[in-house]
Amino acid sequence: MSEEVVIQVEGVSKKFCRSLRQSLAYGMMDLAREVSGRPSQGSKLRSDEFWALNNVSFSLRRGETLALIGRNGAGKSTMLKMLNGVLRPDVGRITVRGRVQALIELGAGFSPILSARENVYINAAMLGMPKADIDRALPEIMEFAGLEEFLDAPLQSFSSGMRTRLGFAVATQLDPDVLLLDEVLAVGDLAFQEKCMRRMDAFRRRNKAIIFITHNLYQVEAMCNSAVWLEHGEVVAQGRSIEVLREYLDTQERRTIAEAKVEGVRHKARATAAERAYLQLKEDERPKEIVEPPPSDPLHIRSVEILDGAGEPCDELPFRSDLTIRIHYEAPKPIIGPLFELIFFTDDREIFIASMLLDGPGPARIEDTGIVDCRIERLPLTPKVYRVVLAVYQAGYLVTEVTTRRTVANFRVTDEGLDSVAMRGPLALTLLRQGPPVYVPRVWHFYDGQGGEPLATVEANFAD
């Protein structure tokens, strides 16, 4: 292990038990084994046990910040507890160089009937701080927590936010070599969160290492060099934070699309490998197409396809590519003055419409089967999942709908090939993928107030 590596996790697994009684019985067996010094049988699962973490490896160097991401129950907190030595791995090996400080739950061990001062002393002693240091640090701790005037008030009069602030202030005062944070930044008000981040930044600058759990992907992009994405105790992806984030978001979005299809949106597109895996479909099976319009509709929508720039059916297309939505219809009786309308949504927010109610009428009448293509060039939508709702009207004295309005397609804009052109800012990935849906090219100029040539120019435009 080189000098620089502060945390080395090698093939670590941890198992938990689903049943409490069984867990206690296993505890007794493990105790007997430990006391007799026999080697552990950690690598085998007993009945009712499952892997809370399975074969996880990663390392962290000085000055690095690593994010653990994943859904609830993925094993993130368990990992942190093992790094802190609270839990022991069942398989594998963890090596930690230097002093570790973990904020797994802020203010654990606080007593409600003692004053803030007394609690600070106990908490700091528990985290290994000598009394003389606490004496010196007390004013700064209280100042950082913004609780100077409550020094002698009993903790039971504190709000949970105030307790959290106190806990964070104590733990970060200790100046460890490695800081482990479990969703600490999710609590507290905005001003305090900002203070915490500034303190973490100062920490990083002093060449310390940080591992933290968060669900806030902006924080991952802005603050972390690397990330580990855990799912059901297994590493799905790890490496540079931006790449892990991208994969994480891609998978989430593919899931959204796959789930939308399961819900029965009629949508012709081949299931991708990821979707098949997620839906546990066999190679040739496709999600069921359930939604059938009522037979009484004058106009029947037989299918809707998303076509990419090359005219190929798809459900993913790169940012700023050309998009065609192809509608196959069937009109048993003639429809006079048909007007098609496509409404684009993301996260149930309406983004824009492509409507012939606005654009003007098409043919005077349609009958039997036919196709309507709506082509949009250089779709100005950011990488995300979109949903398309189709409505068809018939113009007359009154405008009436001739088919049941419903979602006809889901597609996803990817950030393929984007990093070189428009992703230079510190939050580029998350803002592009989690921020507002419309992307407008722009150019920034900086002038020095004397007139003349711009001092600097930032161009967010595309060669296309």
Added chain:
Amino acid sequence: MIKTAVYTPDPQLRTPGRLVREMIRDLSASRELAWRLCARNITTQYRQTALGYFWAIGPPLMTSVLFILLNSANLLRAGDTGVPYPVFVIVGTVAFGLFLDALNMPLSVIGAARGMLSKINFPHEALLLAGVAQILVNFVVKATLVVVVLVTFRVPVPPTAVLAVIPLTGLLVIGIAIGVFLVPIGALFQDVVHALGVVASGLVFLTPAAYTPPHAGLLGVLTSWNPLTPLIMSARDLLLHGSSPQISTTLILVAASIAALLLSWVVFRLAMPILIERMGN
């Protein structure tokens, strides 16, 4: 030198040298925290009470009063106590209480610290040390009761009474050792906590705290096999008479209980990681 910690699933007994080094390191690292915890426990123990330290004296006082009533009604044959019965019984129950407090302490401090144990990595010995300190503080409070009784009944105390510290240490250490041995099972199964309550209420009658041990009958056999008997008797004899016929037995018992305590500490070290994982918070 940068501190390096390695966590593996290997049994700690495989590396006994490391185990012992870590035990010594953690014990010395836990002193400061133990003081803090002890101070906290004592303040919180009495901060929410109106009568405060009376509650340290309450239990032995109650037991003693009951025995005095039984004895004065001739329902109890205490035997030849040599000193006024109230003195005899209060000294006995206070000494026995020291053992009882020590017996219950390990499980109760570990149980109370569940939440911290599963979230913070700190030397767990601190919890036990703080528990011992708290027992000693409570014992000092109870000792005032003994002083009051001795003064009231004008019982002279010989200078060698200080030797009573030896059997009292034995009572404390044997209580802690048994209590620590019970932690691995008791932290997982609450049955142990319930059983301790039952055993404690019976044990006070099987230990000659309030009577001189009979020579015949089942009780005679039980008290003669009870290792607490010589400790309680010699503590009382040393305090009241300055000498005890059982001093050698006492010394052997004290040595044995110290050995038991060291062994229980090893078991405690081995068990804690497993317990923390299973006992939840």
